[in-house]
Amino acid sequence: MVILSWLLPGFILAFLHVTRAEECKVTKASRHFVAGQPFALSSTTNTVKCGNGNVTCYKNPSKTPVTTNRNSRVHQYLNWILFLPLTLEDSGIYEFVIRDLECCLRISINLTVRNRNTGGCDDSNKDLAGLAYNNNYQTLYIGTNSILRCHIISFPNKTLSPIEWYKECKPIEDKKKFVPIESDLYIHNTTAEDAGIYLCKTKLTYMGKQYDILNRISTTQRSNTEARKTPEIFSPKNNSIEVRLGSPLIVNCSIKDWKGNSHHRSWKVNGTFVDFLNSSRIREGVETEVACGEKYIFYTVNISFSEVRQEDYDRPFICLSGSSAAFIMLKHPAPNVRGYLIGGTFAVLFMIIFVMCTYYVVKIDIVLWYRSTFHSTLSREDGKLYDAYVLYPKPKTESQGQHMNILVLKILPEVLERQCGYKLFIFGRDDLPGQAVINVIDENIKLSRRLIIILVPECSSYGLLKNMSEEQITIYNALIQDGMKVILIELEKIQDYTDMPESIKYLKQKHGVLQWKGDSVEGSHSAKTKFWKNVRYRMPPKRYPCSTTELHLSNQNEINTALSTE
Numbered sequence: 001m002v003i004l005s006w007l008l009p010g011f012i013l014a015f016l017h018v019t020r021a022e023e024c025k026v027t028k029a030s031r032h033f034v035a036g037q038p039f040a041l042s043s044t045t046n047t048v049k050c051g052n053g054n055v056t057c058y059k060n061p062s063k064t065p066v067t068t069n070r071n072s073r074v075h076q077y078l079n080w081i082l083f084l085p086l087t088l089e090d091s092g093i094y095e096f097v098i099r100d101l102e103c104c105l106r107i108s109i110n111l112t113v114r115n116r117n118t119g120g121c122d123d124s125n126k127d128l129a130g131l132a133y134n135n136n137y138q139t140l141y142i143g144t145n146s147i148l149r150c151h152i153i154s155f156p157n158k159t160l161s162p163i164e165w166y167k168e169c170k171p172i173e174d175k176k177k178f179v180p181i182e183s184d185l186y187i188h189n190t191t192a193e194d195a196g197i198y199l200c201k202t203k204l205t206y207m208g209k210q211y212d213i214l215n216r217i218s219t220t221q222r223s224n225t226e227a228r229k230t231p232e233i234f235s236p237k238n239n240s241i242e243v244r245l246g247s248p249l250i251v252n253c254s255i256k257d258w259k260g261n262s263h264h265r266s267w268k269v270n271g272t273f274v275d276f277l278n279s280s281r282i283r284e285g286v287e288t289e290v291a292c293g294e295k296y297i298f299y300t301v302n303i304s305f306s307e308v309r310q311e312d313y314d315r316p317f318i319c320l321s322g323s324s325a326a327f328i329m330l331k332h333p334a335p336n337v338r339g340y341l342i343g344g345t346f347a348v349l350f351m352i353i354f355v356m357c358t359y360y361v362v363k364i365d366i367v368l369w370y371r372s373t374f375h376s377t378l379s380r381e382d383g384k385l386y387d388a389y390v391l392y393p394k395p396k397t398e399s400q401g402q403h404m405n406i407l408v409l410k411i412l413p414e415v416l417e418r419q420c421g422y423k424l425f426i427f428g429r430d431d432l433p434g435q436a437v438i439n440v441i442d443e444n445i446k447l448s449r450r451l452i453i454i455l456v457p458e459c460s461s462y463g464l465l466k467n468m469s470e471e472q473i474t475i476y477n478a479l480i481q482d483g484m485k486v487i488l489i490e491l492e493k494i495q496d497y498t499d500m501p502e503s504i505k506y507l508k509q510k511h512g513v514l515q516w517k518g519d520s521v522e523g524s525h526s527a528k529t530k531f532w533k534n535v536r537y538r539m540p541p542k543r544y545p546c547s548t549t550e551l552h553l554s555n556q557n558e559i560n561t562a563l564s565t566e
Contacts, residue, residue: 024097024104031109031286033153036116036132038204038211039086040155043079043096043107054100055079060093060108070207078280080156085132085211088113117216121169121199128169128199133214139261140190140219148185149264150200150215151287156280159205166199182273184264195221231257231265231321236328243330246307250285251328253319255299256292263322267303269315274303281306364537371541382449387422387540388487389448393456403491407516408454411525415535419527422539424452449540451484455504455513456491487538488513511538 033039043055057066057076066076073084079098083090096107116132140146150163165172165185172178172185179186187194198217203210234254243249255265267274267284274284285302292298303317308330316327359366392408394401408426416422424430425448431440445451486507493515497505514534527536 024099024106026106026108028108028110030112032112032114033086034114034116034132034134035086035088035090037085037134037153037213038155038206039083039153041081041083041094041109041111042154043098043109054098056097057081058095058097060095066094077156082156082206084206084209086113088115121166125166125169128166128201128214131201131212131214133199133216135216135218137218137220140187140195140221142190142192142221142223144190146187146190146194147264148187148198148200148217148219150183150185150202150217152183152202152213152215152275154275154283154286155204155206156283157206158278160276160278161203161205164201166201168196169199182276192221195219231255231261231263231324233319233321233324233326236319236326238326238328240329240331242333243308244333245310249305249308249330250302251304251317252300252302253321253326255301255319255321255324257297257299257321259291259295259297261322265299265301265321266319267301268318268320281309282312364533367537368533384447384449385423386425386444386448388416388424388450388452389445390424390426390452390454392454404454404456407491412452414525415527415532416539420536420539421542445484448484450487450538452487452489453504453507454489454491455494455500457494485538486511487535489535490515492516514538 031041055076055078058064059066066074066081068076070077074090075082079096081094091111091113094109094111096105096109098105098107117135121128134151136151138148140148150165152160163180163183165178165180167178177188179188183200185198185200196219198219200215200217202213204213205211232255234256235252241251253265253267257263265287269277269282274282283304285304287299287301289300290298299321301319303319305312313330313332316329318325318327390408390412392404409429412424412426417424425444427441427444430444488504488508488511490513494500497508514531516531526532
């Protein structure tokens with residue numbers, strides 16, 4: 001079982017790897033080049049969607065990745081396979097596997113290496129003797145200006161020496177008629193004598209080593225009467241595109257041109273051809289062409305960014321083909337207004353809920369702090385003499401009333417009167433002997449701002465609010481009299497209100513109930529405890545903060561009580 005527990009995760013990972021591999025999108029391409037020259041095989045033109053993924057290169061059918069040792073003749077560098085130089089044995093199918101969190105791409109490229117072309121200059125120019133060359137064909141137009149282009153393969157981190165031009169293996173010395181500009185040779189007033197074999201030579205420096213690059217251009221002649229049409233660029237359309245900072249990007253330049261034209265098709269930025277930027281971040285791709293009938297050819301050459309930087313924005317990248325040009329400008333994406341609105345709405349709702357929940361938790365402290373800090377400076381002229389009328393049951397036995405008397409006659413006056421300055425009317429303490437009970441209760445209820453009712457589980461057993469006229473009058477005033485609020489306090493936890501009077505049930509539902517737990521707890525006589533904060537929150541606000549300086553209120557009650565007993 002232990003062995004299985006170790007093997008099972010391995011099987012799961014292997015299964016996920018195989019499943020992920022099967023999901024890879026497969027693309028195929030082909031390349032042709034000559035042996036004997038440095039060559040770079042790239043997957044850049046296919047990695048827009050997986051531009052940030054890890055690239056692993058293989059040569060089929062081997063499952064061993066191409067080495068990344070940069071001292072090796074054939075090695076992987078970033079998303080390139082470099083051949084320094086290319087040999088016939090390098091022909092075969094190469095595979096680029098690109099993975100990231102969002103996609104998987106497998107690119108198979110069939111590389112065909114042709115025999116090296118040498119000779120023709122062995123005797124006339126020893127500098128060119130024995131060098132392999134790429135052969136291509138271009139056209140000269142008699143009677144006009146012509147352009148010959150030295151096609152140089154894209155290569156990462158390359159450094160090129162100035163291009164040297166030869167005609168029939170001899171250096172071109174007429175710098176007025178033959179003007180080399182970057183990788184092109186401009187021929188003014190082309191004549192029939194200008195036709196022939198041209199060579200362009202340069203040296204590529206990579207990792208401190210130099211490699212010769214030689215291209216042979218075989219020219220054909222066409223008369224000026226065979227008018228050359230101006231190339232038509234289908235894309236880009238002198239417009240801008242939105243791209244995120246740091247993301248990869250590939251932009252194609254699609255051109256329609258007449259067969260036989262030898263226009264220079266390339267990208268330029270800041271007056272410099274992209275091929276001469278010597279940048280591994282911005283590169284010009286391999287030109288492709290597709291014949292369309294007998295007259296036209298469609299060309300495509302792209303510009304690729306491994307990552308877009310801030311300096312690339314609002315700068316024209318120009319595609320050139322002969323006298324035709326079109327540009328593209330990069331712009332930052334427009335803000336996702338919908339996303340901001342949704343996110344902002346959720347943020348506002350979250351803040352509202354958070355504030356409401358926070359206020360619900362600390363609202364009592366906030367209200368009490370506000371009352372004590374921003375108390376009213378106006379005198380209260382509402383005709384009331386008492387802040388609260390205290391109603392409590394009259395137990396039949398001494399043991400039943402012990403806790404009740406401590407709360408009502410000792411603790412309530414200590415906290416609400418002495419510490420907070422409230423004025424209470426407690427029947428049995430503040431009424432005068434000989435007064436009619438009903439008149440005393442009715443008058444003092446009307447003179448009170450709040451009604452405090454003390455509840456115990458045995459309330460129903462001795463007829464609270466059922467038969468006693470005092471309670472009946474009190475509840476009537478509490479329910480009917482405008483502005484009267486009730487504070488219910490449980491002396492002990494009451495589990496069941498079934499036998500309670502309907503009026504008590506109604507008051508509990510409307511105002512809630514507080515439970516007294518502090519008769520045996522240290523500090524329970526402090527107005528700053530949670531229970532007394534809840535009571536003070538339900539009491540009418542004072543126009544001055546709670547203070548022990550208001551002892552004269554309770555002292556006045558004691559004097560009245562003493563006078564009445566005399």
